Amino acid sequence: MGRYVARRLLLTIPVLIGASFLIFAMVYALPGDPIRALGGDRPLAPAVVAQLRDEYNLDDPLVVQYAKYVGDLLQGDFGTDFRGREVLDTIEQRLPVTIQLAVVAILFEAVIGIIAGVLAGIRRNGFLDNVVLVSSTIVVSVPILVLAFVAQFVFGLQLGWFPISGIGEGWYSFVLPGLVLAAGSLAYVARLTRTSVAENMRADYVRTAKAKGLPRRTVIVRHTLRNSLIPVVTFIGADIGTLMGGAIVTESVFNLPGIGRAIFDAVRAQEGAVVVGIVTLMVFFFIFFNLVVDVLYAVLDPRIRYD
Amino acid sequence: MTDQQQADLRHDEVEAGTTTGLASPSVDATDARQNSLWSDAWKDLKRNPLFWIGGLLMLVFLAMALLPQVFARGVDPRECSLSNSQQKPSAGHWFGFDQQGCDYLANVVYGARNSLIIGVLAVLVVLLLGVVVGAIAGFYGGLTDSLLSRITDIFYALPLVLGALVVLRTGTLGRGVTAVAIALALFGWMTAMRLVRSQVIAVKSSDYVAAARAMGASNGRILVRHILPNAIAPVLVYTTITIGVLIAAEATLTFLGVGLQRPAISWGLQIEAGQSLLRTAPHLVLFPSIVLTLTVMAFIMMGDALRDALDPRQRA
Amino acid sequence: MTRPDLSQPRAAAPGTGGTVLEVDDLHVEFRTRSGVVNAVNGVSYRLAERETLAILGESGSGKSVSAQAIMGILDTPPAVITGGGIWFEGRDLLQQSEEEQRKVRGPGISMIFQDALSSLNPVYSVGYQIGEMFRAHRGMSKKDAKKRAVELMDRVRIPGAGARVNDYPHQFSGGMRQRVMIAMAIALDPRVLIADEPTTALDVTVQAQVMDLLKDLQRETGMGLILITHDLGVVNEVADNVAVMYAGRIVERGTVDDVFANPAHPYTDGLMSSVPQVEAKGGRLLPIAGQPPNLAAIPSGCPFHPRCSRRRLGAAATPGRECATDLPPLRLVVPGREAACHYSEEVLGV
Numbered sequence: 001m002g003r004y005v006a007r008r009l010l011l012t013i014p015v016l017i018g019a020s021f022l023i024f025a026m027v028y029a030l031p032g033d034p035i036r037a038l039g040g041d042r043p044l045a046p047a048v049v050a051q052l053r054d055e056y057n058l059d060d061p062l063v064v065q066y067a068k069y070v071g072d073l074l075q076g077d078f079g080t081d082f083r084g085r086e087v088l089d090t091i092e093q094r095l096p097v098t099i100q101l102a103v104v105a106i107l108f109e110a111v112i113g114i115i116a117g118v119l120a121g122i123r124r125n126g127f128l129d130n131v132v133l134v135s136s137t138i139v140v141s142v143p144i145l146v147l148a149f150v151a152q153f154v155f156g157l158q159l160g161w162f163p164i165s166g167i168g169e170g171w172y173s174f175v176l177p178g179l180v181l182a183a184g185s186l187a188y189v190a191r192l193t194r195t196s197v198a199e200n201m202r203a204d205y206v207r208t209a210k211a212k213g214l215p216r217r218t219v220i221v222r223h224t225l226r227n228s229l230i231p232v233v234t235f236i237g238a239d240i241g242t243l244m245g246g247a248i249v250t251e252s253v254f255n256l257p258g259i260g261r262a263i264f265d266a267v268r269a270q271e272g273a274v275v276v277g278i279v280t281l282m283v284f285f286f287i288f289f290n291l292v293v294d295v296l297y298a299v300l301d302p303r304i305r306y307d
Numbered sequence: 308m309t310d311q312q313q314a315d316l317r318h319d320e321v322e323a324g325t326t327t328g329l330a331s332p333s334v335d336a337t338d339a340r341q342n343s344l345w346s347d348a349w350k351d352l353k354r355n356p357l358f359w360i361g362g363l364l365m366l367v368f369l370a371m372a373l374l375p376q377v378f379a380r381g382v383d384p385r386e387c388s389l390s391n392s393q394q395k396p397s398a399g400h401w402f403g404f405d406q407q408g409c410d411y412l413a414n415v416v417y418g419a420r421n422s423l424i425i426g427v428l429a430v431l432v433v434l435l436l437g438v439v440v441g442a443i444a445g446f447y448g449g450l451t452d453s454l455l456s457r458i459t460d461i462f463y464a465l466p467l468v469l470g471a472l473v474v475l476r477t478g479t480l481g482r483g484v485t486a487v488a489i490a491l492a493l494f495g496w497m498t499a500m501r502l503v504r505s506q507v508i509a510v511k512s513s514d515y516v517a518a519a520r521a522m523g524a525s526n527g528r529i530l531v532r533h534i535l536p537n538a539i540a541p542v543l544v545y546t547t548i549t550i551g552v553l554i555a556a557e558a559t560l561t562f563l564g565v566g567l568q569r570p571a572i573s574w575g576l577q578i579e580a581g582q583s584l585l586r587t588a589p590h591l592v593l594f595p596s597i598v599l600t601l602t603v604m605a606f607i608m609m610g611d612a613l614r615d616a617l618d619p620r621q622r623a
Numbered sequence: 624m625t626r627p628d629l630s631q632p633r634a635a636a637p638g639t640g641g642t643v644l645e646v647d648d649l650h651v652e653f654r655t656r657s658g659v660v661n662a663v664n665g666v667s668y669r670l671a672e673r674e675t676l677a678i679l680g681e682s683g684s685g686k687s688v689s690a691q692a693i694m695g696i697l698d699t700p701p702a703v704i705t706g707g708g709i710w711f712e713g714r715d716l717l718q719q720s721e722e723e724q725r726k727v728r729g730p731g732i733s734m735i736f737q738d739a740l741s742s743l744n745p746v747y748s749v750g751y752q753i754g755e756m757f758r759a760h761r762g763m764s765k766k767d768a769k770k771r772a773v774e775l776m777d778r779v780r781i782p783g784a785g786a787r788v789n790d791y792p793h794q795f796s797g798g799m800r801q802r803v804m805i806a807m808a809i810a811l812d813p814r815v816l817i818a819d820e821p822t823t824a825l826d827v828t829v830q831a832q833v834m835d836l837l838k839d840l841q842r843e844t845g846m847g848l849i850l851i852t853h854d855l856g857v858v859n860e861v862a863d864n865v866a867v868m869y870a871g872r873i874v875e876r877g878t879v880d881d882v883f884a885n886p887a888h889p890y891t892d893g894l895m896s897s898v899p900q901v902e903a904k905g906g907r908l909l910p911i912a913g914q915p916p917n918l919a920a921i922p923s924g925c926p927f928h929p930r931c932s933r934r935r936l937g938a939a940a941t942p943g944r945e946c947a948t949d950l951p952p953l954r955l956v957v958p959g960r961e962a963a964c965h966y967s968e969e970v971l972g973v
Contacts, residue, residue, distance in 0.1 A: 018461035026473045137357070137611065141604035143555035145562055145578065146596040153589055202698075204741040210696040211736075212807065213728030214759045216721075223744055230746075245466025249559055253582070263469065264563065267476050275473065283464045302791040303745050 005295060012287045017070070020280040024066050027272040069276070079273040081266075087277040090262055097167060098258035101250070102243045104171070104178030105185075110236055113186045117193020117232070118225065124198050132194060136187035144246055148180045148253040165255040177254040181246050185239050192235055196228040203227070230300045234293045241289035244282045344540065348616035355615060361608030368602050371419040379413035384572060386410070393588045402594045406580065415594050418574045421567060422602060425488045426554040430546055432492030433553075437499020438542070444500070445507030446530060456504075463497045468559055470494030475565040487566050491553050502545055506538040540617040544610055551606030558599050574599045643814045643847045644670040644693070644732070649707035651685075651692050651871075654700060660918045662688040664871040665707070670815060670847040675838075677850045677862035677879065679894070681915050685871035686851045690817045694734050695724045711815070729760050730811040737820035739800035743792035749776070749803045750788030756810035775806040779836060798829035802836065809840055816841075817849045822857060834861050855894065859883055867891050870916040870926035873953055877960040887962035887971045889933045924948045925964070933966060941965070 060068070072079060078087035120132035142150075155176055156164030162176040163169050200206060201224055209223040247260030255261075259278055266274035298304045352358045371378050391408035394400070402411035444455040462470070471490040480486035507530075510516055516533050524532070560566035561575025569576060574595040581591030651663035663685040670676050678686045691697045693709050695716065709716040711731060716724055736742040744752060753775055754768030763771070769788060776784035779802040792800055801821060808816055818837065822830035838861055841848050850862055858865055858879060865882050867875040867890065875888040886892040893911040913930030916922060928934045928946040936947050943949060944965035953963040956971065964970060 014457055015460045015464055018458070019464045022461060022465070023470075023473060026477055137608060138604065141551065141607045142600050143558060143603060145555070145559050145575075146600050149578065149582065149585065149592045149596060153585055153592070157586060157589075204736060204738060205744040207691075207696055208736060208742045208804075208807075209744070211694050211728055211734045212756055212759070213725050213730070213733075214755060215725065218755075218759060222747075227744065227746055242466065245469055248466070248468055248472070249563070252563065264472070267472055268564070270476070279465070279469065279473075282466070282469070286464045301746060303793050 005291070008291050008294065012291065015287060016280070016283055019283040020070075020276060021066055023279040024069065024272075024276050025062060027270075027275050028062055028065070073280070078277040081271045081274050087274050090274060091259070091278065091281060094257060094259045094262045097256055098244065098247055098251070098260060100167075100171070100174050101178055101181060101247060101256060101258060102240060104174040105182035105243055106236065106240060108179055108182040109186045109189055109239065113189025113236075114193050114229070114232060116190040118197055118228075120190065121194040121197025121228070122201065122220065122224075124201075129194070132190050136190050139183050139187040142183070144180060144184065144249050145253070147183050148177075148250060151176050151180050152253070167256055173256075177250045177256060180254075181243060181250045184246075185236075185243075189232060189236060193228065193232050196231055197224060200224045200228045230297070233300065234297050237293040237296055238290055241286035244285065344617065348540075348613075351616040352612060355612045357608045357615075358612035361605050361610075361612060364601055364605030365609060368419050368423060368605060371416055372423040373420075375413075375417045375420060378416040379410070382410045382413040384409060384413035384417045385570075393584065393591070395588075396590055403588075403590050405577070405591055406584065406588075411591070411594060414572055414577060415574070415598050417572045418577065418595060419598070419602070421484055421571060421573050422554045422557060422599070424484055425491070425557045426550040426606075428485065428488035429491040429495065429553045429557075430550045432489060433496045433499050433549060434542070434546060436492065436496035438503050438538075440496070441500040441503025442507055442530065442534075445504035446511065446526070446534075448508075452504075455500075459497045459500050462494060465494060467491065467494045467556055468563075471556065471560055472563060472565055475560065482566070482568050484567065484571075487557055487560060490560075491556055495549070495553065495556075499542070499545060499549075502541055503538055506541060507534050510534045510537045544614040544617060546610075547606055547613055548610030551603040551610070554606070555599070555603045641672055642669050643672050643711070644849075645708075645710040646689065646693065647708040647710065649689055649692060649709065650705040651688050651697065651702055652705055653702050658919045661921060662702070662871050662918055663692065664921075666868070666871070666873055667707075668866055668873065668876070670849060672814070672847055673841065673845050674864065675841065675848040675850055675862045677852060677858040677865040678868060679852060679855070679858055679865055680868035681853060683915055683918060684868040685918075686868050687819055688871075689868075690734065690819055690849065690851055693817065694728060694732060695721075696728075696734075726760070729756055729813065731813055732815040732817065733808040733811070733813040734817040734819065735801070735804045735808045735821050737823050739797065739804045739824070740792060742804060743800065745792055748789045748791055749795070752792075753803065753807045753810060756807060760811055771810070772806070775810055776803070779803075779806040779809075779840075781806070797825050798833060801825060801829075801833050805833070805836065805840070809844065809846075812844055813846055815847045815849065817851065819851045820853070821850070823852070823854065830857070837861070855883075867894070870921050871918065872926065872963060873961075874927065874964070875960075875962040876953070881960055885971060887956050887960055887967040888927075888964045889931045889970055890927050891962075892970060893930075893932075922947075923950075925951050933970065935966065 069079065076088070078091065080086050081090070116132045116136075120126075120129040123129055139147075152164040155161050163173050164176065167173045203224075205227075206219060206223050209219045214223070244260060247258060248264050249260075250256070251258045251260040252264055259282070263275060263278045263282075265271075266278065387404075387407045387409035389408045391404040392406050394404040394408075396403040396411075400410055400412060402415055405411050405414060440455055440459070444452040444459075471487075471494050474480065474490045474493060475482065475486065480489055510533060516529055519529055519533060557566060558573070558575035558578065561573050562579045564579070566575055567573040577595040578592055578599075581588065581595070584591055646666060646668050649663055649666045650661075653660040653662055666685065666689050668676065678690075680686045688697070688702070692702075692704055693716070697704070704717060707717070711727060716727060743749065750769050750772040753772035754763075754765065757763040757768040757771050758765065773784050773788050776788060781787060781799055781802050787795075792803065795803065801824075805821075816837075821837070822833050825833060834857060837848065840846075850857070852858060862879045865877065865879045866873045867882070867888065869890050875882060875886065875891045877887070882891060883895065886895055890911070897911060911930060916926050922929050924945065924947040925931070925934070928936075931946065934946040935941070936945065940946060944951070946965060949965065951963045951965045953961050954967075956962045956967040962970075
């Protein structure tokens with residue numbers, strides 16, 4: 001297992017470099033001259049421009065720029081934005097918000113998704129099963145964007161249950177955006193759980209468990225759910241890594257000062273260093289959680305051995 | 308290679324040489340399998356409400372994209388009068404008016420065309436990239452496969468909306484319908500690639516392809532005659548669902564201000580314009596949202612129905 | 624072929640004792656969307672202590688379904704037990720609550736299945752799965768249960784039991800896995816063990832070892848053994864009595880020696896002649912001409928008549944015994960032998 005993890009970690013390096021270079025190259029192609037834009041109406045003195053261009057390596061070829069960037073990154077230096085603010089500071093300030101949002105979303109996804117899926121899967125074609133099937137089909141089809149506004153309008157403006165903007169009310173502020181961010185995955189988790197439970201209910205070893213005279217609870221919890229949840233848990237694990245993509249929209253609509261909002265602002269303001277820094281971080285999370293999932297898979301299913 | 312294997316191979320070559328005319332039986336086997344797959348699928352589809360609901364919605368939105376004036380009841384979406392600004396829905400104007408006082412029904416209806424064009428165009432590019440890269444990786448294997456798979460991993464690690472956001476912001480593609488479609492496809496082809504790759508690998512190692520190969524069929528012929536027909540079913544399912552996903556992503560990008568721009572008519576722009584008026588004129592967000600959702604739903608339902616019908620293993 | 628002495632009354636197999644299990648006119652149907660499948664249509668039999676009763680039949684003959692009905696592990700729905708009784712220790716299991724039935728599974732009746740790999744839970748160690756019997760039925764601690772699991776693994780002759788107790792099913796060979804199943808099934812000394820095709824998935828040599836183990840365990844514990852199989856060789860080797868099933872009914876019953884020496888039903892006859900040397904180990908059934916019956920539309924009259932070479936139709940039949948219209952009951956043909964054929968006497972040649 002240790003060797004497998006080490007090998008996988010090595011394999012992630014090209015992906016990490018490739019993805020950050022891809023973004024770096026695209027950001028490099030961003031239009032306009034950000035330095036000139038800094039001066040606003042009054043043009044900056046040529047000497048100042050030259051100094052700034054040098055400071056941000058703007059005159060080097062792309063690959064050299066990128067190499068220098070990675071060199072700094074390896075020393076924990078994410079660079080600074082054009083106003084001199086450390087990118088790492090921005091990340092440190094914004095990340096906790098996104099983590100809170102992600103935690104709330106994952107909780108919704110796991111708790112509601114699994115419970116709904118189990119109830120549906122145990123009684124196939126029952127009333128609850130049909131409810132879960134229909135509602136998950138609908139929820140999967142609703143774009144996050146739409147869902148965000150519906151949630152804001154219904155639960156925020158009409159019912160007044162939840163705040164719809166900002167993080168002024170602590171964890172409570174994250175309930176609505178968390179639910180919106182989680183909705184699509186929640187529906188998917190419910191379906192995955194349902195299929196998996198229904199499939200396992202018919203498995204030979206569940207029949208054996210019944211033939212052993214185990215109590216119904218044990219048959220369901222230990223011999224059906226335990227096995228059924230393997231794909232579900234791994235999906236949820238991998239989903240943590242992808243939640244940040246959805247956070248861009250959610251944080252924008254709900255006005256949450258997190259990483260997603262930061263990267264959106266940075267793209268609009270053409271803050272290359274911020275964009276590349278945050279994207280690299282996102283890709284790292286994505287890869288990291290995928291690795292965690294692989295390891296988790298081996299822990300949950302003894303048949304899987306990576307050595 | 309052992310002597311025995313070499314002998315077997317020579318034997319096969321001899322057989323292949325004498326029985327070239329018999330290459331067709333294995334082809335027929337593929338055709339027969341395919342035929343029963345599709346006729347079984349049709350029987351199954353006919354009974355599936357998802358298919359009928361999804362199909363009906365798809366037809367409605369297709370008609371809306373082709374003949375918007377009919378659905379707009381002849382009203383020109385750009386004929387506006389500020390005196391009607393933000394008026395609520397009424398008998399004469401079902402969707403009310405937007406802030407500029409334009410008939411909202413006409414605007415929402417005219418938004419269908421861009422969404423569908425972008426969805427279809429983007430999926431075509433996705434398929435092109437996915438099928439080409441996936442088929443090459445799966446068919447040739449080895450180093451080619453490793454390299455292409457790593458590149459796919461790289462794109463896979465970037466969220467669709469984020470990648471498209473950055474690309475569109477650079478402006479190199481422009482901001483039109485084609486630009487948005489290409490930006491989406493550029494960060495959305497990876498699943499198609501993996502799908503095609505795994506199909507190709509699975510079919511490549513199957514007996515009937517081995518038989519065709521033994522009878523001297525060329526790589527190209529095997530790819531076209533045997534591997535692609537088998538990959539069609541899963542790719543079709545994937546394509547249908549992906550159109551829905553891409554339409555949603557387009558609206559999101561446009562909403563975020565990097566997709567289509569005024570004066571283009573787009574649901575994303577309408578939602579964006581309406582968001583600040585959610586309190587006073589919620590219908591401005593509501594109507595494009597509903598229509599957008601129904602469009603996405605149409606494709607996802609149809610995709611679900613197709614999957615149920617075409618992949619019996621996935622069926623409940 | 625020597626004809627057995629048919630004048631002797633049917634004797635219980637030597638060494639068997641009183642009845643432990645009685646199945647009485649059991650009916651099971653599956654209600655599916657495409658119609659009702661009549662899987663078991665009035666099956667009755669008795670099992671005595673120390674007796675081995677083989678239930679022989681093609682797949683779809685209802686042999687496994689009736690066993691699962693006894694165990695109470697049919698999936699209901701779609702399966703419905705529409706009639707009959709299953710008497711165990713003086714009580715009809717079908718009249719008992721789910722909880723009372725559950726308590727019989729394991730200590731009273733237990734079962735082993737054909738494919739041990741899929742029948743064992745892949746995510747728990749074999750020790751855990753064997754130990755579950757003691758924990759669920761005896762309230763034993765996890766630690767004690769594991770200790771008992773090791774003892775049982777020793778008893779079913781799994782080498783190095785102590786070291787392997789924490790291994791997972793996929794780490795065992797096919798034969799060893801089936802021993803794990805057996806250890807689990809005999810953990811609580813059941814009075815009845817139902818073995819559903821216990822050796823079908825195994826190599827011939829391993830088959831013999833597993834059957835020997837089952838016979839040894841039966842000798843030690845005195846349990847009754849129901850052996851569901853389509854393997855004539857296994858039946859001949861280990862069973863005392865045999866019941867042949869066709870289309871959800873028992874069509875012939877008697878001692879193995881009698882039935883094998885001289886079948887009284889054309890179907891049994893077909894089975895026997897499809898295997899030239901029944902005595903040969905691993906002798907398997909070869910298909911008889913014609914299609915196995917469609918249980919959703921069982922032929923009228925004798926269900927076997929479309930495939931029967933001895934059928935008598937129309938005027939050729941004795942009145943009331945027309946093969947295509949009159950269902951032959953299972954009846955005593957000669958002492959110790961029952962068969963469900965209008966013309967069993969002819970088949971027997973008596």
